Amino acid sequence: xxxxxxxxxxxxxxxxxxxxxxxxxxxxxxxxxxxxxxxxxxxxxxxxxxxxxxxxxxxxxxxxxxxxxxxxxxxxxxxxxxxxxxxxxxxxxxxxxxxxxxxxxxxxxxxxxxxxxxxxxxxxxxxx
Numbered sequence: 001x002x003x004x005x006x007x008x009x010x011x012x013x014x015x016x017x018x019x020x021x022x023x024x025x026x027x028x029x030x031x032x033x034x035x036x037x038x039x040x041x042x043x044x045x046x047x048x049x050x051x052x053x054x055x056x057x058x059x060x061x062x063x064x065x066x067x068x069x070x071x072x073x074x075x076x077x078x079x080x081x082x083x084x085x086x087x088x089x090x091x092x093x094x095x096x097x098x099x100x101x102x103x104x105x106x107x108x109x110x111x112x113x114x115x116x117x118x119x120x121x122x123x124x125x126x127x128x
Contacts, residue, residue, distance in 0.1 A: 013065050021069040025076050031060045033082040037050065039090045043112050052093060058087060059112075 007023050008015045014024035035057045039050070062080055070077070088103050091110075098106050107114060 009066065015070055018075060020060060021072040022076050024069055025079055028062060028064075029083055032058050033086060034081075035061060036083060036087050036090060039087075039094065042101045050091065054087060054110070058083065 014027055016023050061082060088106050091106055092099050099108060
């Protein structure tokens with residue numbers, strides 16, 4: 001009889017047999033997309049309120065314990081870009097003066113970095 005490994009959730013991180021964190025990244029992406037989709041149904045047009053909500057809800061969900069699972073394959077981590085792009089679409093429709101801005105400009109206006117830059121920054125902080 002062979003031993004079977006099942007996904008194990010510890011302190012909110014889903015560990016899998018190969019430690020590629022695919023189940024965790026899929027869970028986090030799904031949860032963050034659901035949280036971000038709530039903004040489609042609200043009438044938040046105030047820039048500061050929207051930024052505050054996104055930082056406390058969506059980004060916290062994406063980045064919780066990311067120093068542990070951020071070493072996953074880029075193919076898997078690219079799923080987090082869905083959340084970032086979805087958020088940008090919502091912002092373009094909610095904040096009139098950002099409708100014709102690029103993705104980078106929108107992230108900069110929220111004082112946010114893209115997923116890859118945040119990952120590299122966190123890894124540098126850990127290695128210091």
